[in-house]
Each structure stands twice: as structure tokens, then as C-alpha cells.
Amino acid sequence: SYILYHDQIIKDGSIPVDPQDRGYLFGDGIYEVVFVYDKKPFAFKEHFARFEQSAKKLELTMPYDVSTFKKLTDELISKNNIENGMVYIQMTRGVAPRNHLYERNMQSVVTGFAKSVSLENIAESQASGISTYLTEDIRWLRCDIKSLNLLGNVMAKRKAADFDCQEAIQHRDGTVTEGSSSNVFIVKNGTLKTHPSTNLILNGITRQIVIKLAQQNGISVLEEAFSVDDLLHADEVFITSTTMEVTPVTKLVGSESQSYNIGPVTLKLQDDFKKQIIKNTSV
Ligand code: PLP
Numbered sequence: 230s231y232i233l234y235h236d237q238i239i240k241d242g243s244i245p246v247d248p249q250d251r252g253y254l255f256g257d258g259i260y261e262v263v264f265v266y267d268k269k270p271f272a273f274k275e276h277f278a279r280f281e282q283s284a285k286k287l288e289l290t291m292p293y294d295v296s297t298f299k300k301l302t303d304e305l306i307s308k309n310n311i312e313n314g315m316v317y318i319q320m321t322r323g324v325a326p327r328n329h330l331y332e333r334n335m336q337s338v339v340t341g342f343a344k345s346v347s348l349e350n351i352a353e354s355q356a357s358g359i360s361t362y363l364t365e366d367i368r369w370l371r372c373d374i375k376s377l378n379l380l381g382n383v384m385a386k387r388k389a390a391d392f393d394c395q396e397a398i399q400h401r402d403g404t405v406t407e408g409s410s411s412n413v414f415i416v417k418n419g420t421l422k423t424h425p426s427t428n429l430i431l432n433g434i435t436r437q438i439v440i441k442l443a444q445q446n447g448i449s450v451l452e453e454a455f456s457v458d459d460l461l462h463a464d465e466v467f468i469t470s471t472t473m474e475v476t477p478v479t480k481l482v483g484s485e486s487q488s489y490n491i492g493p494v495t496l497k498l499q500d501d502f503k504k505q506i507i508k509n510t511s512v
Contacts, residue, residue: 231308233318233341236293238304241342250338252321256378257331258338259283260319263302264471265311265343266506270302271471274511275434280318283375289322290337305343314345315472319377351474355499358479358491359396359468362389363457366399366406366429373428385409392482396468401429404454411470412436413478415455415463416494422459425452435469435502441512442501448494461485465492467499474506475499 230241251257261280263270270276277295284291293301302316318341322331368381385397386409397409406424407413412433414423421443426432443450460466466478466489475498477491505512 230342231305233301233305233339235339236297236301238301238308244340247324247338249327250321250324251331251335252319252338252377254327255329256376257287258319258321258377259287259289259375260317260377261375262471263316263318264346265306265314265316266509268306268312269509270299270306270316271506271509272434272438272511273299273302275437276471279375279432279434280320284320286371286374287322287376288331288333289320290334291320292337292339301341305341309343309345311343311345313348314343316343317341321377346472351472351476354395355474355476358477358489360392360394360480360482361396361398361408361466361468361478362392362394363460363481363483363485364388364397364399366401368399370428372406372430373426373432375431382409394480394482396473396478398460398468398478398481400457400460403457405457405460406430407433408468408470411468411473411476413460414439414467414469415460416465416467416492417459417463419448419494421448421450421494422453422455423450424454433469433471435471435474438505438512439469439475439498439502442498442505443494445512446497446501448497457485461487463489465489465495467495475502 234244261276321338323335389397407430481487
């Protein structure tokens with residue numbers, strides 16, 4: 230396979246890993262995951278707008294412009310013969326003798342890879358729904374940055390899997406924030422609710438697209454914090470992410486438990502999102 234290293238697409242196995250890269254030492258870096266449908270990246274512009282925002286919030290240097298990142302992404306897709314799959318791109322602050330204090334304007338290190346994904350697996354969870362595990366959100370207070378520091382998310386996902394769940398739903402003092410790698414929506418009396426885009430969640434690209442699609446359909450959307458109690462009494466629950474698209478939640482376990490049916494609002498948005506994939510243009 231072929232990987233991305235700085236602005237080159239090269240054969241895997243040929244890059245040196247520097248132990249003093251701040252990505253390894255401090256998790257000092259950011260990343261993006263873009264889905265590939267029919268050999269084309271989906272919502273690339275939106276993903277790279279977020280990449281740039283994450284870089285800015287951490288004072289990371291963007292070494293290339295978006296058009297270079299797009300060219301490299303296209304090359305990763307074509308060289309690896311990806312029909313459907315994902316592209317992962319990460320950027321660390323770079324290499325320096327270990328010191329918590331960072332110097333500004335270091336030379337960032339960009340790496341990345343591409344992977345084929347079976348759309349059938351996604352279709353399966355989308356048809357049957359997934360089980361989720363309710364757990365406390367123990368993460369830091371800058372979840373809006375798509376940083377490499379993912380231990381809170383990683384621990385939540387492991388716990389969910391231990392309870393035979395595909396995803397965790399996190400709450401901070403009884404307020405539902407997001408999944409371990411997805412955003413959470415509830416439907417109550419036809420109205421859609423999801424946590425507002427604050428420092429407590431990652432503003433998912435799928436989340437943003439789904440909100441727009443709902444509004445275009447006359448479904449009212451409230452970007453408002455909701456409680457675990459609201460989650461328990463919701464008519465429908467679904468999660469959104471680049472790799473899961475719109476996936477219904479049929480079960481909640483953990484400190485509370487509940488079952489849900491897959492409802493009409495979820496199905497409508499799932500369908501509209503599929504159409505958006507085919508169009509592959511901005512909403
Ligand atoms: N929230 C977290 C913590 C995530 O890691 C992700 C994606 O992996 C999302 C939400 C969903 O974001 P997107 O729709 O941009 O994939």
C-alpha cells in the first residue's frame with residue numbers, strides 16, 4: 230500500500246518514525262477522516278475547513294494549502310485503488326527535543342493512509358440499529374478540536390464493546406454530549422435535538438449535513454443540550470459520523486437501559502444522507 234509522508238505518496242514501510250515527534254510525546258497534533266465513495270472523497274471541503282480550524286486553535290502550522298491536501302488525498306485514493314473506504318490524514322506539531330513548552334512555527338509532520346471499507350457492514354448496522362453504552366464523559370474541555378488525544382474516547386469505546394455495544398453515549402453530569410466517535414441525536418414529538426456545537430463536542434461534518442437536510446425537510450432542529458432523562462424518553466435516537474453515516478440506536482445499556490424503535494425521522498434522514506452521498510456536493 231501507499232502512504233502519505235509530508236507532501237509525498239510513497240510505499241508503506243519506508244518512512245522513519247521519529248521518537249521525538251510531538252505527536253508521539255504529547256499527542257500534539259490533529260487529524261481528519263474523510264470517507265471515499267465511488268473513488269471520490271465526500272465533503273472534502275468541509276473536512277479540511279475543520280482541519281484548518283483545529284490547526285489554528287492549537288497554533289499548528291499548515292504547511293500546504295487545501296488544494297495540495299486535496300491532490301494528495303486523490304492520489305492516496307487512486308494509488309491504493311480505493312473504491313469505497315476512508316482516508317486518514319494527521320498533522321503533528323513536528324520534531325523537537327522533549328519539552329512541554331512548544332515553539333511556534335515548527336515544521337509540522339503530515340502523514341496519512343487510505344483503507345478500503347465494506348459498505349455492506351455499514352448498511353447492516355443502519356438497517357438493524359446498534360446498541361449503545363451510557364457512560365460518563367471524562368474528557369477534557371476542548372473536544373471541539375479534532376486532536377490526537379483520544380484516550381477518553383478510546384476508553385469509552387472499549388467499555389461499550391465490553392457490554393456488546395457498538396458505540397458509547399457519553400454524558401457530562403447528566404447532559405448528553407456525544408458518542409466516542411460520533412454525534413448523538415434524539416427525536417421527540419417530531420423535533421430533532423442534538424448538543425450545540427460548543428467546546429464539549431466535536432462539530433461533526435455528518436452532524437452539520439444532517440442538520441441542514443432536516444431543515445430542508447421542514448423538520449425542526451434544536452441544537453440544545455438535553456439530559457440523560459430526555460435520552461431515555463426519546464421517540465428515536467441515532468448517531469452520525471463519517472464512517473457510520475446516520476445509524477439508528479435501538480438499545481441503551483449501562484447505568485440506565487432503554488429500547489428504541491427505528492423511527493420515520495431517522496429513516497428519512499438516513500435516506501437523504503444517502504442521496505447527498507450520490508450528489509457529493511455541499512448541502
Ligand atoms: N465526535 C467525535 C468525538 C468523533 O471522533 C467523530 C468522528 O470520528 C464525530 C463526533 C463525528 O464527526 P464526523 O461526522 O465529522 O465524522
